[in-house]
């Protein structure tokens with residue numbers, strides 16, 4: 001690269017820092033030691049417990065100036081009493097997605113040869129399972145637009161509001177059409193417009209309208225519930241999927257599971273205007289149950305670096321990471337490796 | 352049975368009437384010709400196209416007086432232009448669920464021996480996949496509580512509101528604990544409380560509070576996205592699942608898929624107070640693509656009759672239907688049968 005880029009690195013909680021270290025190793029191996037400056041931020045559970053800070057405004061301001069953000073994972077274990085439920089997810093992860101207008105949450109799924117899938121051989125044999133979910137990242141039920149009255153009483157009422165705008169839907173749908181156009185030319189909208197009529201009509205309308213500009217892309221619609229079935233009986237049918245924030249959250253975990261597990265699923269949170277830094281992270285969480293043991297699979301974190309390089313205009317380096325990951329996965333077979341071993345193996349292929 | 356019960360029968364659209372005929376055949380076979388009076392209602396797409404009526408108030412009043420409702424399926428094909436999207440789903444199916452306060456939407460999933468599952472043998476071999484999803488049926492995002500402004504413009508804003516009350520959550524959670532108690536003593540709450548904090552806190556609180564009354568039931572929590580993974584990598588881990596209306600919709604289609612397909616998934620919409628008739632229906636939809644060909648699998652519709660008999664206080668007859676269905680599925684093997692053939696085979700076992 002001609003100029004050194006600055007990356008903010010937020011290892012986060014649990015296995016986050018472990019897998020992130022391997023991601024940076026791969027990045028340095030493929031791009032050289034001078035391509036990136038890494039600026040580490042100790043955000044996450046530990047900092048909150050020490051200082052009560054989740055994401056200070058000053059840090060948010062600093063983060064605005066970097067070229068991209070590398071995130072490991074944040075969040076306490078679901079049942080943890082030490083950290084209020086969702087505090088880090090909302091105060092840090094979602095805060096960044098919203099503050100930096102990460103409208104396009106990109107989640108590719110690919111079943112690599114040799115990777116064990118929970119699906120039966122008859123479902124996947126001889127087929128190429130290789131699709132991308134383009135998840136809206138700044139609207140829907142993730143806005144934090146809800147409330148509750150008479151909390152703690154038998155008369156409690158709690159609401160959550162899904163907010164959808166033509167602006168928000170249009171930009172993610174357009175992005176998805178573009179990706180479909182440069183892939184196999186098929187785009188599927190997932191929603192539940194037979195029940196969620198208001199949001200569903202908006203998504204349908206924009207999907208159809210924008211689709212007119214992409215006559216070479218075949219478009220189809222599936223209800224989110226029907227998509228659950230499609231994803232396990234014939235995942236090879238998908239090319240690009242576009243959907244809202246919550247449906248995207250749900251379907252991408254299923255997509256990850258059927259393509260070999262959450263340990264392999266990479267993601268990008270892209271700010272389409274380029275005004276703010278985009279953020280790259282594995283789909284998996286902080287997995288407190290296996291943290292500190294050095295056994296977390298860093299493959300997803302490493303693959304996320306391919307998405308980062310692509311975003312920063314280095315598709316040829318991105319392709320090299322993808323190739324190294326795919327070769328290494330094939331090579332690993334059923335053998336289990338430690339976090340650093342996998343990182344070293346992939347870095348060695350890239351060096 | 353001592354007295355003849357009146358059942359309202361709404362065959363509905365597509366394959367609905369075909370599978371419903373076989374369900375009634377099984378019911379008559381197991382309970383005898385005098386146990387039930389069937390009153391047929393021609394509600395659905397065809398009536399709407401002929402008369403513009405979806406569910407007239409007079410019919411709703413009549414339905415209030417029956418002992419239970421047998422429903423086939425309603426709804427046009429997703430892309431259909433003839434019928435406005437969701438008109439029948441909301442005007443008929445959801446209307447009945449809400450008007451008759453069907454708080455408990457019960458959806459058992461069981462992987463019968465010999466039934467092809469899309470999951471790999473290593474996931475299911477030697478394990479018993481047998482669980483029940485207790486889905487809330489009268490709240491959440493299904494209330495129709497949403498709106499839109501500036502419709503059709505680039506400034507459109509569309510909302511959908513999830514409404515959750517302590518009353519609504521408590522009754523479904525309590526029902527789920529009772530079922531867990533009479534099964535293997537394990538209950539899992541599915542939600543997304545790290546993002547949907549208001550609704551999530553309410554569900555969590557009630558889940559914990561009511562759980563205190565069931566010390567013999569082990570309770571645990573899973574995020575809905577994590578549940579997607581769990582459902583495909585180890586579905587045998589579940590006993591009873593309780594969740595909200597939309598998450599329940601999504602997870603039950605996945606549950607059906609992993610246990611051999613939507614053609615086998617039965618459901619009950621139960622009014623817990625007994626004030627209104629409960630409703631029994633297969634989970635599958637109207638499947639317009641295969642309607643009229645006599646090839647739809649009526650097994651789910653027939654299994655729903657077991658739930659009906661159980662609800663009407665005839666568990667011994669319900670068990671006989673379950674046994675006949677399970678025996679027939681084993682007997683069928685990989686061979687494909689026509690709708691009426693399957694109905695006849697099961698009825699013969701019951702006679």
Ligand SMILES: CC(C)[C@H](C(=O)O)[C@@H](O)C(=O)O
Pocket residue numbers: 075089090093094249283285545546576
């Ligand atoms: C941790 C959580 C807030 C997050 C989400 O729901 O988006 C995660 O599940 C994801 O998919 O990135």
Ligand SMILES: CC(C)[C@H](C(=O)O)[C@@H](O)C(=O)O
Pocket residue numbers: 194195225426440441444445600634636
């Ligand atoms: C047809 C539709 C309205 C319905 C639902 O969403 O509840 C169906 O998917 C179901 O699961 O019974």
